[in-house]
Amino acid sequence: MPIAILADEVVDRIAAGEAIERPASAVKELIENAIDAAATAVHIETAAGGRKLLRVSDNGTGIRRCEIELAFKRHATSKLRCADELSAIRTLGFRGEALASIAAVSQATIVTRHRDEKMGLRMQWDGGVMGRQQPVGAPAGSVITIENLFFNTPARLKFLKTDNTEKRQIYWVVARYALAYPQIAFALLNDGRERFRSSGSGQLADVVARVFGLKEFKHMLPVQAAEPPRMGRVAVDVRGYASLPRLHRASRDRIIFFVNGRAVQDSTLTHAVVQAYDGLLGAGAFPLAALMLSVPPDFVDVNVHPTKAEVRFRDQQTVFRAVQRAVRTILHEAAESAADVESWAAPSGGGTIREAPRPAASWRHALAEDPFDSYPHDRIPERAEAPMQPRTLPPLRVLGQAGAAYIIAEGPAGLYLVDQNAAHERLLYQQLQRDLGNGGLPIQAVAESQSFVLAPEDAALLTDTAQIFAQLGFELEVFGPNTFLARSLPAMLCGQAPGDVIAHILNRLRDNDPTVQCAAVAMAAATAIKRGQILQTDEMRALVAELERCPEPHSAPSGNKTLVHITSEQLSAEFRRS
Amino acid sequence: MIVSVLQENLAKSLGIVTRAIESSPPLPVLSNVLLETEDSRLKLSATNLEVSITAWIGAKVEQAGSITLPARTFSELVGTLSRERIDMKLDASTHTMEMRCGVQTTNIRGIDADEFPPINHGPEADFHLAGDTLKEMINQTVFAAATEMNRPILTGVYVKLEDTTLTMAAADGYRLAVRTSEMANSFDEKQDMVIPARTMNEVARICGDDMEVGVCLPKERNAITFTAPNVVITSQALDGRFPDFAAIIPRSFATTTMLYTSDLLAVCRRAEIFARDNANSSTMVVRPADNPGEPADVMIVGKSAERGDTEGAAQATAEGEPLDISFNIKYLIDVLNVIKEERVIFQSNGPENPGVLKPEEREDFVHVIMPMSK
Numbered sequence: 001m002p003i004a005i006l007a008d009e010v011v012d013r014i015a016a017g018e019a020i021e022r023p024a025s026a027v028k029e030l031i032e033n034a035i036d037a038a039a040t041a042v043h044i045e046t047a048a049g050g051r052k053l054l055r056v057s058d059n060g061t062g063i064r065r066c067e068i069e070l071a072f073k074r075h076a077t078s079k080l081r082c083a084d085e086l087s088a089i090r091t092l093g094f095r096g097e098a099l100a101s102i103a104a105v106s107q108a109t110i111v112t113r114h115r116d117e118k119m120g121l122r123m124q125w126d127g128g129v130m131g132r133q134q135p136v137g138a139p140a141g142s143v144i145t146i147e148n149l150f151f152n153t154p155a156r157l158k159f160l161k162t163d164n165t166e167k168r169q170i171y172w173v174v175a176r177y178a179l180a181y182p183q184i185a186f187a188l189l190n191d192g193r194e195r196f197r198s199s200g201s202g203q204l205a206d207v208v209a210r211v212f213g214l215k216e217f218k219h220m221l222p223v224q225a226a227e228p229p230r231m232g233r234v235a236v237d238v239r240g241y242a243s244l245p246r247l248h249r250a251s252r253d254r255i256i257f258f259v260n261g262r263a264v265q266d267s268t269l270t271h272a273v274v275q276a277y278d279g280l281l282g283a284g285a286f287p288l289a290a291l292m293l294s295v296p297p298d299f300v301d302v303n304v305h306p307t308k309a310e311v312r313f314r315d316q317q318t319v320f321r322a323v324q325r326a327v328r329t330i331l332h333e334a335a336e337s338a339a340d341v342e343s344w345a346a347p348s349g350g351g352t353i354r355e356a357p358r359p360a361a362s363w364r365h366a367l368a369e370d371p372f373d374s375y376p377h378d379r380i381p382e383r384a385e386a387p388m389q390p391r392t393l394p395p396l397r398v399l400g401q402a403g404a405a406y407i408i409a410e411g412p413a414g415l416y417l418v419d420q421n422a423a424h425e426r427l428l429y430q431q432l433q434r435d436l437g438n439g440g441l442p443i444q445a446v447a448e449s450q451s452f453v454l455a456p457e458d459a460a461l462l463t464d465t466a467q468i469f470a471q472l473g474f475e476l477e478v479f480g481p482n483t484f485l486a487r488s489l490p491a492m493l494c495g496q497a498p499g500d501v502i503a504h505i506l507n508r509l510r511d512n513d514p515t516v517q518c519a520a521v522a523m524a525a526a527t528a529i530k531r532g533q534i535l536q537t538d539e540m541r542a543l544v545a546e547l548e549r550c551p552e553p554h555s556a557p558s559g560n561k562t563l564v565h566i567t568s569e570q571l572s573a574e575f576r577r578s
Numbered sequence: 579m580i581v582s583v584l585q586e587n588l589a590k591s592l593g594i595v596t597r598a599i600e601s602s603p604p605l606p607v608l609s610n611v612l613l614e615t616e617d618s619r620l621k622l623s624a625t626n627l628e629v630s631i632t633a634w635i636g637a638k639v640e641q642a643g644s645i646t647l648p649a650r651t652f653s654e655l656v657g658t659l660s661r662e663r664i665d666m667k668l669d670a671s672t673h674t675m676e677m678r679c680g681v682q683t684t685n686i687r688g689i690d691a692d693e694f695p696p697i698n699h700g701p702e703a704d705f706h707l708a709g710d711t712l713k714e715m716i717n718q719t720v721f722a723a724a725t726e727m728n729r730p731i732l733t734g735v736y737v738k739l740e741d742t743t744l745t746m747a748a749a750d751g752y753r754l755a756v757r758t759s760e761m762a763n764s765f766d767e768k769q770d771m772v773i774p775a776r777t778m779n780e781v782a783r784i785c786g787d788d789m790e791v792g793v794c795l796p797k798e799r800n801a802i803t804f805t806a807p808n809v810v811i812t813s814q815a816l817d818g819r820f821p822d823f824a825a826i827i828p829r830s831f832a833t834t835t836m837l838y839t840s841d842l843l844a845v846c847r848r849a850e851i852f853a854r855d856n857a858n859s860s861t862m863v864v865r866p867a868d869n870p871g872e873p874a875d876v877m878i879v880g881k882s883a884e885r886g887d888t889e890g891a892a893q894a895t896a897e898g899e900p901l902d903i904s905f906n907i908k909y910l911i912d913v914l915n916v917i918k919e920e921r922v923i924f925q926s927n928g929p930e931n932p933g934v935l936k937p938e939e940r941e942d943f944v945h946v947i948m949p950m951s952k
Binding site: 439447495 | 725726751753822826857883906930932948950951
């Protein structure tokens with residue numbers, strides 16, 4: 001075949017493939033247009049996961065009649081004039097591809113009226129071919145209806161996922177923009193049913209509660225950190241919400257970022273958030289967050305990808321640090337005021353297990369009315385010496401152990417199951433933190449030094465990280481190739497094989513930044529009470545009593561959940577009692 | 579099997595043999611006690627396959643026989659019976675033992691004696707020891723044995739016979755207790771073994787003041803047997819080599835302190851109340867007096883970051899360098915608990931060196947504790 005320039009409609013379809021890969025991307029482009037058109041309400045309607053119908057209505061400025069044909073031409077935009085402006089983009093769109101791309105692969109209808117004009121216009125496109133145009137009466141703004149998306153690109157159609165997957169994708173596009181623009185009222189209808197609505201009140205909290213759920217929102221904290229501009233540094237403003245460590249998910253997909261109002265996916269930024277939770281969440285547990293970053297437009301390059309989902313920062317490190325610090329700060333504050341944040345009191349709505357009513361006062365009771373008896377016994381502290389830390393859990397009464405792994409305890413608002421391993425791990429970690437802060441861990445010298453052999457790879461890592469181990473109280477000596485002697489050990493290790501614990505710590509150091517913190521997490525995990533160990537009642541009591549005053553009692557530093565709360569309501573429901 | 583015994587005797591020997599029984603034995607029959615008639619005695623045995631204990635009590639045997647009875651039911655019942663004669667009659671076809679004692683008639687169902695593993699106690703004793711000496715030797719060492727299984731050999735007590743000296747030692751990696759004693763017999767060829775601490779505890783329990791305990795040393799089956807009057811305990815020895823501990827015991831010291839045992843113990847107990855929060859780490863401060871013969875300042879300090887601290891002075895005399903040394907205070911309490919002498923000697927070479935405790939004027943008991951630091 002001789003070389004030839006492609007026909008326009010072929011070019012259009014190829015280009016459409018880049019920007020519009022699924023219904024959600026069409027929704028994204030149309031929402032961006034609506035936002036750029038200064039809309040205050042955006043209404044999205046879909047049918048069959050967007051395959052049959054996509055309609056985005058806005059109350060923005062609308063398009064002038066004379067410009068409408070142009071709007072559907074490739075690289076036609078009102079947002080950019082010359083290449084220099086690219087570096088200082090303040091609008092969401094700028095490539096001038098969206099409408100043209102969508103129109104090329106669907107049957108599109110636009111009804112629009114510019115604010116300054118009296119008459120609106122309806123215009124139809126069929127697979128990129130302009131159809132009828134007629135004047136209509138319409139409110140200011142645009143209504144773009146896309147039918148049969150990808151009807152002329154069967155390959156693309158075939159690659160679409162199930163309706164539900166596409167619906168979810170669309171939902172997240174809408175949710176993201178709702179988060180980024182709390183002042184705009186979004187509504188999403190799937191097959192005639194309302195799926196999402198934001199009030200447009202301008203309060204981010206409103207939208208976060210809508211998107212993540214009210215229950216989850218209660219466990220999220222506002223992030224607000226403006227990085228003061230310093231010499232040669234760019235001001236990075238981070239706002240939004242991040243979850244308390246007790247609220248987490250098995251994936252990173254609820255860590256959402258916006259850079260200058262644009263939803264972006266950036267693994268570095270996600271990592272910055274995950275890192276901020278280091279020691280609070282562990283493997284396989286990720287926080288929830290919605291963070292809005294504001295940076296000067298010339299600091300960020302959004303023109304990296306047709307869908308603009310990726311951005312490039314001029315200085316990745318600055319942004320990384322700003323995000324990490326902002327999240328870290330609120331987590332620290334939260335841990336300090338844990339007692340205030342944690343509402344462990346009985347949930348409103350009468351969820352308490354009430355004390356069994358005293359037997360009706362008989363005459364004998366009346367006679368025996370002793371002033372000492374009426375003294376409220378609960379005023380006597382439950383332990384002769386309560387430590388100084390504030391309570392973070394209600395007083396729990398240990399009932400027993402289940403499966404040699406869980407402590408069963410009862411509190412004022414139901415039943416608690418405590419994972420003995422995770423709980424002990426949390427307490428040991430807290431102890432380690434305290435000791436490290438107080439000038440070091442108690443170290444126990446070893447009488448007859450025990451040698452241990454490590455894998456060559458571990459041995460090399462141990463040599464590199466010797467400083468960290470020394471801080472934790474390990475006094476180690478090289479004894480031979482890959483063989484070490486332990487002269488002193490952290491006292492909390494007492495009775496455990498040092499080689500095993502060290503190997504465990506090395507394992508974690510290898511996969512993470514080798515810091516003392518990280519080693520402390522691993523050491524707590526390696527020395528904690530194991531699952532399968534049968535505990536005495538007083539051991540369980542001591543463990544639970546300490547957990548009650550632990551600043552972060554809900555999760556182990558490695559991320560495992562420490563306790564499950566079964567509310568009185570849940571129990572009643574389970575037994576069909578009301 | 580028709581046999582009569584006194585409740586008192588039966589209850590006492592059940593209390594001894596049932597200690598060999600594990601809480602959840604691998605075979606059902608191992609939670610039972612084996613009863614056999616032997617001449618005019620009733621023989622009771624229990625085992626966990628590692629330790630076996632047998633006891634004999636006087637009995638009137640009308641008809642010989644054997645049976646195993648569930649230890650828990652049997653001893654619980656016997657313990658509550660009145661102090662009278664118990665008449666027992668076995669119905670061999672149903673393995674049911676009928677017991678009559680005073681007003682009480684009881685039937686206990688058992689398991690056939692043939693299902694009980696054979697119990698092989700060692701033959702003739704190789705040497706004998708006074709019961710009270712053996713008991714003291716065990717009590718002064720066994721507490722230092724490791725309870726964690728990460729080095730199984732340290733969960734035992736090391737026993738060595740060389741010439742006329744018997745040595746027992748136990749260590750858990752952080753402390754070491756060594757006790758020696760002279761024997762009547764002489765062993766020209768050194769013999770050593772490691773006996774589970776659990777066995778040693780049982781042996782100490784059966785040792786009385788006016789008795790001789792015979793010891794049959796491990797031979798081909800690697801089991802040691804202790805024979806007291808009417809009780810025999812046989813236990814497997816542990817496999818492995820006990821670490822060489824001689825090098826750990828220092829020979830010369832920079833600081834030597836003499837203290838009163840009960841006084842020091844009291845001060846340590848007070849320090850422990852606060853040291854709990856700090857991995858039990860307590861500091862001993864020794865300030866020798868300027869002139870010999872004058873009392874020295876010795877303090878034990880226990881600190882908790884949250885709850886406070888305490889400082890107690892112990893009566894002492896000291897020689898040598900001033901010393902500030904930290905220990906796991908529990909280790910110190912453990913050893914002071916087993917020293918009967920009025921005074922103890924504490925010696926060390928500085929805060930990073932072990933502390934050594936021994937009863938005053940005795941060279942046969944040495945305890946070494948490794949220091950702690952921050």
